[in-house]
Amino acid sequence: MTTIAEKFKALATDNAPGQEARQGAGDTEGLMRGERLSGEPVDFSHGDVDAFTPPPDALGAFLEGVGQGGQQAYTEYRGTLDIRQRVAGHLARFTGAPVDAEAGMILTPGTQGALFLAMAATVAAGDKVAIVQPDYFANRKLAAFLGGTICPVRLDYMAGQSAGLDLNDLRAVFEAGARVLVFSNPNNPTGAVYSREEIAAIAGLASEFGAAVIVDQLYSRLSYEGTEYTHLRAGQIGADQVITIIGPSKTESLSGYRLGVAFGAPAVIARMEKLQAIVSLRAAGYNQAVFNTWFEEPQGWMSERIRVHQAIRDDLLSVFKQAGMSVRTPQAGSYLFPELPSLSVEPQDFVRLLRLQAHVIVTPGSEFGPDTASSIRLNFSQDHAAAVGAAHRIVEMVRRYAD
Amino acid sequence: MTTIAEKFKALATDNAPGQEARQGAGDTEGLMRGERLSGEPVDFSHGDVDAFTPPPDALGAFLEGVGQGGQQAYTEYRGTLDIRQRVAGHLARFTGAPVDAEAGMILTPGTQGALFLAMAATVAAGDKVAIVQPDYFANRKLAAFLGGTICPVRLDYMAGQSAGLDLNDLRAVFEAGARVLVFSNPNNPTGAVYSREEIAAIAGLASEFGAAVIVDQLYSRLSYEGTEYTHLRAGQIGADQVITIIGPSKTESLSGYRLGVAFGAPAVIARMEKLQAIVSLRAAGYNQAVFNTWFEEPQGWMSERIRVHQAIRDDLLSVFKQAGMSVRTPQAGSYLFPELPSLSVEPQDFVRLLRLQAHVIVTPGSEFGPDTASSIRLNFSQDHAAAVGAAHRIVEMVRRYAD
DSSP: OOOHHHHHHTOOOTTSTTOGGGOOOTTHHHHOOSOOOOSOOEETTSOOTTTSOOOTTHHHHHHHHHHTTHHHHSOOTTOOHHHHHHHHHHHHHHHTSOOOTTTSEEEESHHHHHHHHHHHTTOOTTOEEEEEESOOHHHHHHHHHTTOEEEEEEBOTTSSSSOOBOHHHHHHHHHTTOOEEEEESSOTTTOOOOOHHHHHHHHHHHHHHTOEEEEEOTTTTSBOTTOOOOOGGGSSSOGGGEEEEEOSSSTTOOGGGOOEEEEEOHHHHHHHHHHHHHHTSSSOHHHHGGGGGTTOOOTTHHHHHHHHHHHHHHHHHHHHHHTTOBOOOOSBSSEEOOBOOOBSSOHHHHHHHHHHHHOEEOEEGGGGOTTOTTBEEEEOOSOHHHHHHHHHHHHHHHHHTBO | OOOHHHHHHTOOOTTSTTOGGGOOOTTHHHHOOSOOOOSOOEETTSOOTTTSOOOTTHHHHHHHHHHTTHHHHSOOTTOOHHHHHHHHHHHHHHHTSOOOTTTSEEEESHHHHHHHHHHHTTOOTTOEEEEEESOOHHHHHHHHHTTOEEEEEEBOTTSSSSOOBOHHHHHHHHHTTOOEEEEESSOTTTOOOOOHHHHHHHHHHHHHHTOEEEEEOTTTTSBOTTOOOOOGGGSSSOGGGEEEEEOSSSTTOOGGGOOEEEEEOHHHHHHHHHHHHHHTSSSOHHHHGGGGGTTOOOTTHHHHHHHHHHHHHHHHHHHHHHTTOBOOOOSBSSEEOOBOOOBSSOHHHHHHHHHHHHOEEOEEGGGGOTTOTTBEEEEOOSOHHHHHHHHHHHHHHHHHTBO
16 A cells, blocks of 8 residues: 555655745855846746736626625536536537537636546546646646556657657557646647547557547637647547547636646546536636636737747747757747757756746656656746747856756 | 446435525425414524634735636646745644645645545545445435445534544544544534534544544634543554545635535545646636635634624524423534434425524535434524524424424
């Protein structure tokens, strides 16, 4: 039996985004070469909701929720039915397949809440879980916390047009007994979008082996020019095999309200609600009302948001590429995942040096898988000029610490 | 190994408070004796925040949180330090022992979130957990979900002045290997408050066996005339052995914001934060700002709230006692737990009949432990007249279905 101390040892969060305030400076100062770099501090660990503000109606919807009083304070654990129905209509149109607001959907405290519930509803101790590498760090941590065994599936994200999923790996882990696959699309941290062929292959293999697939589509609305986005749930796979997760925290800048949604397989959703009843009861009642504005942003709001992010993406790509750094062009979302060249300091120390010396916070690549320790993740949903300035400082720091 | 299906089978929520909307009428209509009873519907499964509204400054504090923008949207996982410091000061005064805002406190999505994290941070699969019976239903469900073995400790709540904890049971379960005790004070569902001697005995036994104690004090501010309330954490027990949980959802009617706090043993709090990072990230950022009004209600606000609840309590007690029903006088909180006499229908059916025929929703006693199936729990934080009317209808229903 695993003791509780062992169980938590694997659950390190010191390098998780947003937790940098809890890191001491340690011996990092002793490694410093040259002076500090001046420039506007940028925290690339998450998007800047001051630079990209929420849609105009969000707060008004919240206040309407407060005005509803008790009925909106104490909703069903899976959320208010009216709101689920409204959101289900939007998600059916967005994903191209029906959504059952009654039995096949749950509102959660953020997409993190949805991901936790979905994995806890499908993974028991001893189960094998297919996890893409690199992918969102919580996928691995959740699988480990639930006592699952991680079966890695490589993503060769620098290879070409497709996201680069190793389908031989996926078949092998299913053959080895994995019956749950979890992945993000677009991929976090690389911004790779799975091609139509890759999604079809995932659907085919999951069908062949009867596996459940949890797909985190958190960033799927922020899809750039020329990107074809394929929704797994609209493909050749049983509706009872897929849970799709999405929420308005990122593209829509509504993170401060902690809202997410999971939809799909009714049997899994039913388990998720049972678990939510003892984990957090429900997404905050008044906050649920903010969902009433989702997918109903003013005309042109979303296309403008995409256009501006694409411009930041292109400028950062050009800064890193001109410095000779290897980086994939993200097709959706606001993450960039450049690879650092060989440095005279360890990547973890370089990340700390970036913070202390260059006023730039990034997330170390080691959070996303064992093979990407020399990469860094940037959420480029930031003030455009500040982000470009910070990218130049990263390049200057790479130059200073070059091996 | 437990399969995922087995794990969720034990996690029934159909009779959980707030979930009545998901129950069908089933065959209950066929059991009905006589006509429906008229009267204002009352949902005793939770407090009525329309009858008892939040303190006046809560929404303003939320709006200030929104105004803070990104820094309040993306807080540390354990919550904003400023807010923790402010709340820690209040909680230190309230509980009579120091609170470490930096290392010994975490803000959570409701006290349910705090309870989940505290139990998940102390109970591993195979661990024995001391659980009071009757007590809050989630305690048992959480222990079971985490793979713990429940070791019951009886609460003879009808016995006398003290809460009635069976200290022989408690010693026996510690001797049998339990190293975690979880209990609510005041006890949910009975409103019993543990005496100074009982709290001292719990502290003594926990110290002797090196056990961790999680005490849910959610309702401890709503303490009636003549009640002496003893805070475990201020007693003769190691500060590293106690986690105290409280929040503003009940007495303060702030449930719609989903806020709770856990404080105490830094090692446990650290684990709880690691887990929160993959479960829900944080209590909703903007909502955290509402904590700035907590324990700072206007002069007289809390004493008036207590006075009015005590008046409802006394009227309901008198209705049930005049009908010959057995019920303990709650010393704190807004729960009443009367015992039903012998009926011609099963208690679960009686609860459904109450809903269909008498427009009264209560929570069946079976949710709180195996020995209290013939009791019902009422949250009497309701409109006074409506609550008294509903209590009369319960008595009339008891008469109709008497054995």
